[in-house]
Amino acid sequence: MVGALPATGAPGILQRRSTYGIQHSDLDFKFWMHGPPPLALARPKRCPGCGVAGHALGGAVALHGHGWVWRSAWGPPAPDRPSEARQIAIRRYRCTGCGAVIRVGPRGLLTRRAYTGSAIAMALVLWCVVGSGADAVRARIEIERVVGATAAGERWSTLLRWARAAAGGGLFGGPPVRVGGTLRARACRGLVALERVRADGGLERISPEQAFFAAHHVGRGTAFG
Numbered sequence: 001m002v003g004a005l006p007a008t009g010a011p012g013i014l015q016r017r018s019t020y021g022i023q024h025s026d027l028d029f030k031f032w033m034h035g036p037p038p039l040a041l042a043r044p045k046r047c048p049g050c051g052v053a054g055h056a057l058g059g060a061v062a063l064h065g066h067g068w069v070w071r072s073a074w075g076p077p078a079p080d081r082p083s084e085a086r087q088i089a090i091r092r093y094r095c096t097g098c099g100a101v102i103r104v105g106p107r108g109l110l111t112r113r114a115y116t117g118s119a120i121a122m123a124l125v126l127w128c129v130v131g132s133g134a135d136a137v138r139a140r141i142e143i144e145r146v147v148g149a150t151a152a153g154e155r156w157s158t159l160l161r162w163a164r165a166a167a168g169g170g171l172f173g174g175p176p177v178r179v180g181g182t183l184r185a186r187a188c189r190g191l192v193a194l195e196r197v198r199a200d201g202g203l204e205r206i207s208p209e210q211a212f213f214a215a216h217h218v219g220r221g222t223a224f225g
Contacts, residue, residue, distance in 0.1 A: 022071075022090065022105045023048060029106040029116075029216060036068040036089040042104050043093060049100035054093070066094040066101055073109060074143050075119025079209040083119065083143045108216045110171060115141070117215035120162050120171065121194055125211040127159060128188035134159055166190035172215065 025032075025042050036042070043054045043063050054063040073088040091104045108117045115123075123141045126132040132140075138156040160183070162171065167186035169176040172193035177186045194206060194214040206214075 024107045039065040047095040050098040052097040063093040066092040072114040075116040118212045121211040121215035163187035
C-alpha cells in the first residue's frame with residue numbers, strides 16, 4: 001500500500017516530480033519493448049529525493065509501484081533498420097518516505113526527448129563526424145519519411161536542437177563546450193561521453209553504428225549502480 005503524502009510537503013513533491021526526469025534501469029532496452037517489467041526488477045535502489053533504500057535487505061519496501069505510462073521511443077530499433085514511431089512502457093514508483101513519484105525506463109531514453117538516445121547519437125555523428133548533410137541525416141533518422149514540398153529545402157530544426165543540446169552538455173552528460181566554433185564543431189565536442197564508453201579511437205573515428213550502441217550505456221540521472 002502506498003504511504004500517505006506528508007501533510008506539509010506538497011509543493012516540494014510537485015517540484016521533485018518534475019525535476020528527476022527518467023531514472024535509468026540496467027535492464028536491456030529490448031526487454032522493455034514487451035511491456036513494463038516486474039516491479040522488483042525495475043525498482044531503483046534508492047529514492048533520488050530522500051535517499052531511502054527502495055527495498056532494504058530484510059526490511060520494508062519504500063518505493064512502491066505506482067502504475068506505468070506510455071512514452072515515445074522514436075528512431076531505428078537497430079543501426080541498419082529504418083526509424084519507427086514506437087511506444088515504450090515506463091514504470092512509476094512512489095516513495096513512502098518523501099512522496100516523490102519516480103519514472104523508470106531503460107538506458108537509451110533521454111528526458112523530454114521523443115527520439116531515443118541511440119537515434120540522436122547516430123544523427124549527430126552522421127552530421128558532426130561523418131559530415132553528412134542535414135537532409136541526408138533527416139532521411140535516415142526522422143520517422144516522417146515523406147517531407148512536404150515546402151519543407152524539402154529547409155534545415156531540419158530538430159537536428160539543430162539536438163546539436164545545441166549536445167554542445168551544452170544536455171544530452172549524454174558531457175560538460176558544456178566553452179570554446180567557440182561552428183555549431184557542428186561544438187556539437188561534436190559535446191559527444192565526448194560517447195567516446196568514453198569505447199575502448200579504442202576517439203570521436204574522429206567513431207561510426208554511427210558505434211554511437212548507436214554507445215548511447216545505450218550513457219545516461220543522465222541514473223538511480224542504479
